[in-house]
Each structure stands twice: as structure tokens, then as C-alpha cells.
Amino acid sequence: MSAATTTAKPPVTAPPPSVRLPRALPPAALAVALLVCLGAAWTAAVLWRAAPADGAWSWALRTVAVAGGLGALTVLKPAGQAVRAAARARGAAVDRSRLAEARAEAADARESAWVTVGASAAVLLLTSLTLFLLANDHAVQATFFSPGAIASSTADVTRAFGTNVFIAVAAEVLVLVWGLLLAVAKLAPGRAGRPLRLLATAYIDVFRAVPSIVVIYLIGFGLPLAEIPGLSALTPTWAAVLALTLTYGAYVAEVYRSGIDSIHWSQTAAARSLGLSHSRTLRHVVVPQAVRRVVPPLLNDFIGLQKDTALVTVIGTIDAFNQARIYASNDFNLSSVTVVAALFVVITIPQTRLADRLLARSGTASKGD
Amino acid sequence: MAFLEIDGIRKSYGAHEVLRGLDLTVDRHQVVTLIGASGCGKSTLLRCVNALETIDAGRIVLDGDPVSGRGVDVDRLRRDVGIVFQHYNLFPHMDVLHNITLAPTVLGVLDEEEAEDRATELLRRIGLADKAKALPDRLSGGQQQRVAIVRALAMRPRLLLLDEITSALDPELVAEVLNIVRDLAEDGMTMLLATHEMGFAKEVAHRVCFLHQGAVLEQGPPEQVFGDPREERTKAFLRRIVEAGRL
Numbered sequence: 001m002s003a004a005t006t007t008a009k010p011p012v013t014a015p016p017p018s019v020r021l022p023r024a025l026p027p028a029a030l031a032v033a034l035l036v037c038l039g040a041a042w043t044a045a046v047l048w049r050a051a052p053a054d055g056a057w058s059w060a061l062r063t064v065a066v067a068g069g070l071g072a073l074t075v076l077k078p079a080g081q082a083v084r085a086a087a088r089a090r091g092a093a094v095d096r097s098r099l100a101e102a103r104a105e106a107a108d109a110r111e112s113a114w115v116t117v118g119a120s121a122a123v124l125l126l127t128s129l130t131l132f133l134l135a136n137d138h139a140v141q142a143t144f145f146s147p148g149a150i151a152s153s154t155a156d157v158t159r160a161f162g163t164n165v166f167i168a169v170a171a172e173v174l175v176l177v178w179g180l181l182l183a184v185a186k187l188a189p190g191r192a193g194r195p196l197r198l199l200a201t202a203y204i205d206v207f208r209a210v211p212s213i214v215v216i217y218l219i220g221f222g223l224p225l226a227e228i229p230g231l232s233a234l235t236p237t238w239a240a241v242l243a244l245t246l247t248y249g250a251y252v253a254e255v256y257r258s259g260i261d262s263i264h265w266s267q268t269a270a271a272r273s274l275g276l277s278h279s280r281t282l283r284h285v286v287v288p289q290a291v292r293r294v295v296p297p298l299l300n301d302f303i304g305l306q307k308d309t310a311l312v313t314v315i316g317t318i319d320a321f322n323q324a325r326i327y328a329s330n331d332f333n334l335s336s337v338t339v340v341a342a343l344f345v346v347i348t349i350p351q352t353r354l355a356d357r358l359l360a361r362s363g364t365a366s367k368g369d
Numbered sequence: 370m371a372f373l374e375i376d377g378i379r380k381s382y383g384a385h386e387v388l389r390g391l392d393l394t395v396d397r398h399q400v401v402t403l404i405g406a407s408g409c410g411k412s413t414l415l416r417c418v419n420a421l422e423t424i425d426a427g428r429i430v431l432d433g434d435p436v437s438g439r440g441v442d443v444d445r446l447r448r449d450v451g452i453v454f455q456h457y458n459l460f461p462h463m464d465v466l467h468n469i470t471l472a473p474t475v476l477g478v479l480d481e482e483e484a485e486d487r488a489t490e491l492l493r494r495i496g497l498a499d500k501a502k503a504l505p506d507r508l509s510g511g512q513q514q515r516v517a518i519v520r521a522l523a524m525r526p527r528l529l530l531l532d533e534i535t536s537a538l539d540p541e542l543v544a545e546v547l548n549i550v551r552d553l554a555e556d557g558m559t560m561l562l563a564t565h566e567m568g569f570a571k572e573v574a575h576r577v578c579f580l581h582q583g584a585v586l587e588q589g590p591p592e593q594v595f596g597d598p599r600e601e602r603t604k605a606f607l608r609r610i611v612e613a614g615r616l
Contacts, residue, residue, distance in 0.1 A: 266454065266456060266458045267458060267460065269421055269454070269458065270454065270458035270460070272421065272443075272444075272447065273419055273421060273447055273451070273452045273521075274447065274451075274471070274472035274520070274521070274524060275444045275445070275447040275448040275472055275476055275524060276444070276471075276475060276476070277444050280475055284471060284475060285460055285471075288462050289460075289462050292462070
């Protein structure tokens with residue numbers, strides 16, 4: 001730019017108003033939707049033919065085939081909307097006075113196209129899963145989802161699942177106490193507290209490192225050898241409770257400790273300044289506040305603990321998984337194991353949702369701190 | 370002999386020496402105000418008196434009893450020396466009443482009923498009797514700070530330390546807190562307070578101490594320190610306060 005032009009004000013120009021029209025996206029989305037629908041229809045046909053000639057199971061499979069096939073067609077709806085909105089956008093774009101309308105239609109077209117793509121991906125996933133179950137003369141379905149084997153094993157497996165629930169609840173109660181003791185020991189103050197701190201740290205390091213299946217093994221087979229009155233007479237179930245308490249106590253201690261650390265030191269200062277000792281400050285001021293904050297991560301650890309109850313199989317406890325294995329080896333069919341999976345899913349999902357909600361709530365609450 | 374004697378105390382955080390041989394005395398029923406720029410050691414001094422910080426050298430004597438150094442029962446000392454913080458530091462998980470009764474009941478000074486009676490009486494006096502069952506976060510900053518003062522008073526301390534208790538408050542809430550301190554001064558409470566409220570310091574203090582670089586540079590009656598400061602540093606500090614419209 002020359003020196004002469006800098007004295008004059010630059011001319012005020014706005015870029016010409018424009019609409020970004022979706023060109024390839026809506027037709028592409030429509031093509032994807034059509035392909036997915038074809039795939040779904042073919043899969044539905046395979047499923048229909050795989051169904052046995054008659055009986056309740058046949059009806060169930062055929063209903064699934066028809067419902068799935070028709071359900072897949074729903075991806076065509078947003079695809080059609082995308083194509084139509086794109087056409088309307090092109091029509092409006094030529095007229096300068098209808099620019100706002102053109103932009104809105106263009107945005108609608110894009111959004112509908114992406115909805116189509118997302119829904120198509122979901123349909124594709126379900127189709128693939130169905131084909132996987134049906135592959136090789138529906139071998140996977142017959143082995144893991146045999147209705148007969150599920151029906152015959154469910155009652156006993158569910159009953160044995162009571163053992164898993166018992167072990168989990170008993171261990172969780174003990175873990176809450178043991179973890180807190182470890183956390184407080186790890187925070188023991190001053191020079192006098194140093195041995196306790198080191199001990200707690202070593203314990204937590206070791207038990208977080210050793211797989212819980214190994215701890216269950218060691219407790220289940222090691223304790224009886226020691227012939228300690230009381231302890232060595234533990235039933236396998238209680239041995240499992242003890243083993244899981246030892247392992248998860250270490251995890252939960254760290255959860256507690258992070259919660260205690262998250263309480264601002266000014267709370268401790270305020271409590272100490274009133275004459276409360278270290279332990280009374282922990283008990284009345286710090287720990288009650290910390291516990292509220294660690295409930296969501298605590299729930300996550302508990303979900304892990306519940307799943308690990310299936311490991312007690314290795315010391316001969318008849319839990320749901322062990323019961324399922326007995327059925328599996330008698331029937332040469334793994335459907336009983338699927339029942340175990342379903343039972344765990346049923347009790348775990350409400351807890352994960354609860355943990356999520358608590359986490360969301362504590363997130364909004366801590367913003368006010 | 371003075372009620373509180375501070376002799377040449379020193380305190381460092383790492384290489385940074387905050388208190389550099391500070392001397393100060395407070396007589397019974399006296400109100401002593403600490404003024405000075407941020408970082409001059411006011412808060413650290415108060416925290417040392419309450420034993421929330423250990424000191425590196427010097428000594429602190431309360432009512433003839435040396436209370437600094439090894440082996441002192443700090444929990445016992447803190448019953449006699451209350452402190453109120455800038456950010457109130459109420460316990461958020463307890464209602465107002467429980468905040469006040471916690472220390473007396475846990476330490477076995479009062480049983481639950483006596484503690485609640487005393488707390489209710491104190492709350493009534495500061496006009497917050499209706500907030501007894503409220504959680505701290507439902508209160509305004511001024512109300513929280515008033516509760517914090519009452520919480521410190523519930524242990525009937527013989528010395529009250531106030532660490533910039535109005536600094537975190539919105540301006541319109543400052544008066545309600547200062548009124549309580551004024552009442553306490555009239556009742557004869559011995560107080561050592563750090564403040565940026567120069568007008569208030571002038572009015573309520575028996576003696577004003579200007580702290581500079583971890584030591585008392587100048588002290589005297591408020592009329593003298595504010596009206597006719599001797600030290601150049603004091604003059605410069607007060608000039609800046611006036612410029613900021615705070616005096």
C-alpha cells in the first residue's frame with residue numbers, strides 16, 4: 001500500500017450475502033440409508049429362514065425379523081427430509097430477499113443428513129450383530145443364547161447369584177471401614193506417625209498391585225494351612241469376603257484419601273483454631289465433608305468389587321459363575337454363562353446411573369464452593 | 370505485665386523471612402490494630418499467636434505462660450485464643466447452631482444443652498437467631514462472618530484475633546460485622562486485629578501498630594499514628610490509603 005492511500009479512509013465493503021448450500025451430503029446420506037435398508041432386509045430374510053418351522057421360539061424369531069426389517073426403514077425418513085430441505089434451500093437461495101430462509105433450510109438439510117448417517121450406523125451395528133449370531137448355521141446363537149439351556153439354568157444360577165450378592169455386600173461394608181482406617185493411617189501426622197504412614201502406604205501399594213484373583217487364592221488356600229483358631233475355619237464364602245476386603249480396602253483408602261485431600265486446609269485451620277485435636281478435626285470436620293465428595297468414585301470401586309465376586313469360583317464357592325459352569329459342562333452349552341452376564345448387568349446398570357447422577361450433582365454443587 | 374507478650378519472633382517460609390524479630394505487647398481489655406501493606410506479616414503474626422504456625426525464634430507469652438515452643442498443649446492454648454479468618458471458614462456440612470456448639474461439646478466444656486443455650490443467646494445478640502438451623506451457604510457473607518465471630522466466642526476465649534475479617538465482604542456488609550467488634554471492644558474483650566478499614570481502626574483501637582517487612586515500625590495511639598506519623602514509610606502507606614479513598 002502506498003503512502004498516499006493510507007490518508008484516505010478505506011471503503012466500507014461487506015462481503016456479498018451468501019448461503020452455504022449442502023451439495024453432496026444429502027444425496028450421500030440417502031444412498032447410505034438405502035444401502036443399510038437393503039442390508040437389513042437381507043438380514044431379516046436370513047433370520048426368517050433360520051427360524052424353526054413352528055413353536056414359540058419360531059414366532060419370536062420371525063417377529064424379530066419383521067420388526068427389525070421394518071424398523072430399519074425409519075432411517076429413510078431423515079434422509080428424505082435432508083434431500084427435500086436441500087432442494088428448498090437451493091430454491092430460496094436465488095432470491096436475495098429469502099436468504100434467511102435459505103440458510104435455515106440448508107442447516108436443516110445438514111442436520112437431517114447427519115441424523116441419517118448416525119441412525120444408519122446404529123442399524124448397521126445391529127445387523128452385523130444379528131449376522132454374527134446367525135453365522136455358521138447360527139452356532140453362536142445356539143451356544144450362548146439357547147432358549148432351552150437358559151430356561152433350565154436360570155433358576156439355579158439366580159439362586160447361586162445370591163452368594164455373589166452376599167459376598168459383595170459383606171465385603172463392601174467391611175471395605176468402608178477398613179479403607180477409612182487405612183486412609184487415616186496414611187495421614188497420621190508428625191514424626192510419631194511416620195511408621196504408621198509407611199505401613200499404610202506399603203499395604204496400599206502391595207494390595208493395589210496384586211490381582212484380586214491371586215489374593216482370593218492365597219486367602220482361600222493359605223489361611224486353612226495356618227490352622228489359626230477361628231480364621232482357618234472360615235468357609236470359602238467368608239474367605240472370599242476377607243480377600244476382597246483386603247484388596248478393595250486398598251483402592252477405597254486411596255479414594256478416601258483423595259477426598260480428604262480435596263477439603264481445603266482452611267477447614268482444618270478453622271477446626272484446629274477452635275481447640276480440636278488432629279483426630280477430632282478429621283472426625284467432625286474433614287471426613288464428613290470428604291465422604292460426601294467420594295461417594296461417586298466409591299460406587300465405581302464397588303461395581304468393580306461386585307464383578308470380582310465371580311472370581312471366588314477358584315476356591316470352590318458355588319457362586320453364579322461356578323453354578324453356570326456346572327450347567328455348561330453338563331449341557332455342552334454356554335447359555336448359562338449368558339445368564340450370569342445378564343444378572344450382573346441388571347444389578348450394575350442402576351448403580352452406574354446413580355454414580356453418574358451423583359457425580360453430576362457434586363459437580364454443580366462444588367461450583368458454589 | 371502485659372497479657373500478651375511477643376518477643377522478637379521470627380518466621381520464614383523457605384528462604385523468605387516473613388517475621389523479622391517482631392516485638393509486640395497487648396494489655397488486658399486492650400484493642401490493638403495491625404496495619405500495613407499486604408505481605409508485611411500481619412496474618413502470619415496472628416497465625417503464630419494461635420499456634421497455627423510454629424515460630425523459628427523468639428517467644429510468645431500469654432498471661433505469664435510461655436506458649437511458643439515444644440511441648441505446649443496447643444489445643445489448650447487455642448481455647449484461650451480465638452481467631453476469625455478472612456474467609457469465615459464455617460463448616461459447610463453443619464448448620465449454624467452446630468458450627469457454634471461443635472467445639473464446646475466435643476471438647477467437653479459444655480454439655481449439648483448448655484452449648485445450644487449459649488449459642489442461641491449469642492446468635493440472638495447478633496440478630497441471627499432465626500438462622501440457627503440454616504446451612505452456612507444460605508447466609509450472606511456478612512452473616513457468615515458474624516457467625517464465625519460467634520463461633521470463636523463460644524469457647525469464651527480470653528484473647529480474640531481477627532484476621533482482616535471484612536476484606537472478603539461486599540462494602541455494604543462491612544458495617545454489620547464491625548458493629549459486633551465494636552460491641553466486643555466495649556465489653557472489654559482483648560483483641561488483636563489486622564485490618565484495612567482505617568476508619569474503624571482509628572475509632573476502636575487503643576493502639577495502632579504499623580508493620581513493615583516483618584517488624585513493628587511504628588506504634589502509638591490512633592490519633593498519633595494516623596494524624597502525625599513519625600516514620601517516612603508510615604506516611605507513604607497512609608498517603609496511598611488516602612489516595613484509594615479508604616481513610
